[in-house]
Amino acid sequence: MNKVLGIDLGTTYSCVACIDSSGKPVVIKNSEGELTTPSVVFFESPTNVVVGTPAKESATLYPDEVISFVKNRMGQAGAVWNVQGAERTPEEVSSYILKKVVSDAVKALQGENKLAPGETITDVVITCPAYFGIAEREATRKAGEIAGLNVLNIINEPTAAALAYGLGDVNEERVVLVYDLGGGTFDVAMIHITPSSIKVICTGGDHSLGGKLWDDRIIEHVAQEFARQTGSTEDILSDPETFQELALSAERAKKMLSARDRAPIAVNYKGERARVELTREVFDSLTEDLLERTMLLTRQMLEEAAAKGYSIERIDEILLVGGSTRMPQITRRIQKEFSAPVKMFDPDEAVAKGAAIYANRQSYFAQLIEKTAQETGKSPKELREEIRSGKADIQEMARQANLPTDVLGASVDMHIVNVTSRSFGTIAFKSVTPQDGEQEEVLFNMILKNTELPARRVQEFYTVAPNQKTVTIRVLESLSSEEMADPCEGTEIGEAVLELPEGLPAGSPLQIEFLLNENGLLELTATETTHHQEVRARFETADAISEADFSAAKQRLADAMVL
Numbered sequence: 001m002n003k004v005l006g007i008d009l010g011t012t013y014s015c016v017a018c019i020d021s022s023g024k025p026v027v028i029k030n031s032e033g034e035l036t037t038p039s040v041v042f043f044e045s046p047t048n049v050v051v052g053t054p055a056k057e058s059a060t061l062y063p064d065e066v067i068s069f070v071k072n073r074m075g076q077a078g079a080v081w082n083v084q085g086a087e088r089t090p091e092e093v094s095s096y097i098l099k100k101v102v103s104d105a106v107k108a109l110q111g112e113n114k115l116a117p118g119e120t121i122t123d124v125v126i127t128c129p130a131y132f133g134i135a136e137r138e139a140t141r142k143a144g145e146i147a148g149l150n151v152l153n154i155i156n157e158p159t160a161a162a163l164a165y166g167l168g169d170v171n172e173e174r175v176v177l178v179y180d181l182g183g184g185t186f187d188v189a190m191i192h193i194t195p196s197s198i199k200v201i202c203t204g205g206d207h208s209l210g211g212k213l214w215d216d217r218i219i220e221h222v223a224q225e226f227a228r229q230t231g232s233t234e235d236i237l238s239d240p241e242t243f244q245e246l247a248l249s250a251e252r253a254k255k256m257l258s259a260r261d262r263a264p265i266a267v268n269y270k271g272e273r274a275r276v277e278l279t280r281e282v283f284d285s286l287t288e289d290l291l292e293r294t295m296l297l298t299r300q301m302l303e304e305a306a307a308k309g310y311s312i313e314r315i316d317e318i319l320l321v322g323g324s325t326r327m328p329q330i331t332r333r334i335q336k337e338f339s340a341p342v343k344m345f346d347p348d349e350a351v352a353k354g355a356a357i358y359a360n361r362q363s364y365f366a367q368l369i370e371k372t373a374q375e376t377g378k379s380p381k382e383l384r385e386e387i388r389s390g391k392a393d394i395q396e397m398a399r400q401a402n403l404p405t406d407v408l409g410a411s412v413d414m415h416i417v418n419v420t421s422r423s424f425g426t427i428a429f430k431s432v433t434p435q436d437g438e439q440e441e442v443l444f445n446m447i448l449k450n451t452e453l454p455a456r457r458v459q460e461f462y463t464v465a466p467n468q469k470t471v472t473i474r475v476l477e478s479l480s481s482e483e484m485a486d487p488c489e490g491t492e493i494g495e496a497v498l499e500l501p502e503g504l505p506a507g508s509p510l511q512i513e514f515l516l517n518e519n520g521l522l523e524l525t526a527t528e529t530t531h532h533q534e535v536r537a538r539f540e541t542a543d544a545i546s547e548a549d550f551s552a553a554k555q556r557l558a559d560a561m562v563l
Helices: 053-058 090-111 134-146 157-164 211-230 240-256 280-286 288-307 328-337 350-376 380-389 394-400 547-559
Strands: 005-008 013-019 025-027 040-045 048-051 066-068 081-083 086-088 123-128 150-156 174-181 186-194 197-206 262-269 272-279 317-321 342-344 415-417 423-433 438-447 455-462 470-478 490-499 509-516 522-528 533-539
Touching: 005 090, 005 157, 005 350, 013 090, 013 350, 025 350, 040 053, 040 090, 048 053, 048 090, 053 066, 086 547, 090 123, 090 134, 090 547, 123 134, 123 157, 123 350, 134 150, 134 547, 150 157, 150 350, 157 174, 157 186, 157 197, 157 317, 157 350, 174 288, 174 328, 186 288, 197 288, 211 240, 211 262, 211 272, 211 280, 211 288, 240 262, 272 280, 280 288, 288 328, 317 328, 317 350, 328 342, 350 380, 350 394, 380 394, 423 509, 438 455, 438 470, 438 509, 470 522, 470 533, 490 522, 490 533
Parallel strands: 005 123, 123 150, 174 317, 197 415, 317 342
Antiparallel strands: 005 013, 013 025, 040 048, 040 066, 081 086, 174 186, 186 197, 262 272, 423 438, 423 470, 455 509, 470 490, 509 522, 522 533
């Protein structure tokens, strides 16, 4: 079988996993012997780039050359850092993290004689938050391509977590709530699992709500205590070195409070010292509103799930994912809110392990289909349909193709169904006063948030003026769940221009089709139905890195030594 890796490209920490010889997912340690790698990049020079713990520790001395929390900027227009003479996009910075974790994984596997000397791995599956839109997902894919990787797929973190917890091998139906609180993001999802499928019902979350905000509350509290103890009126947080030292101390204290009732923090600033003893009670009080924010988002997601027939009572289990769920306040609050049992296991590693399971199954299935297609003359599409319909037995197919039948079990072709995390629509005109012909712009959402993927909708629209020459179809994504929304709620991701034949009267029909595939990529077809003129467009991302920047970033990485 082809060797593949699963990568959890996290906001604060990243992790890589593979399937071992016994068929179990295992996390691969980096060159520093750690299971996770801080998602921090230090551009020591244009050709010397340090990633991970050494980069994180260098932030105190070189704050202008160290970049962290890149994930929060993925897919954003104009997001760049000017470092070491070059403008670095989030895609480029993330590519160094991916290069580091994959290179370390390959070296580790070579050292264990699981890879031959000189052999490498380029096939990967990378995870992302379920609420990532088109721009963020495509930016993640581009980051992998800059790093020289073949990105097989971008899958949602809650789905990966469900696979890692072994829920893909259950023999009965279950409904699980995945609560994923990482270092920089919060993800929540309801998932319906059967022996043959993992179906995402609803997702929600906040890309800026994560453990870092808990750290920030500690930093602010310690700064206030320093002022109180020393009488200083200076803003110690304006000093980069002091702020970085406090950031590291805050993270250590937070982790300590997961096991102990109190954690000491020392502060030194311009010869003055203070010692702050942070108790778990004070910490919980400082961050209570952040915790309640996660619960509000969870309840909002559950309201949408209830509208689809999945009530709170249907939840069989709650999975805690992400390192920040280790904080005792999380489990305590969730147990207070819900009656379903709460389960936590390897919260830092679960997503990467799930990605490895998914990657391995996809690789195995692709090889099986390819071999069978060659031997039978059938198309891959035909074979997949035969398996899905039960006309073909996958185990027998594997035996005929001389592939192992016990590596991944009967669920190798487990059907994974995701939902769109955004609504997708176009700008249209709605009559306000038909008698006067007054109209206003509205965002008409063709595909609504939390619709099962793939999704397709065809809608008829009309021209607004006689002898109209063109129609500009502006495509927007939004978090609105309403069919009609205010245009200001949407973010434009692209447009298509349909040329019209001459002499059309006002009110001539136009047919617009939106097709959103399993990877969240949107295709549009617009047709003038009288003369059948049409335009097609594919919206991978509005803010993707330009081809020139992509090539430059790839060359810089190729010329750099990544440590």
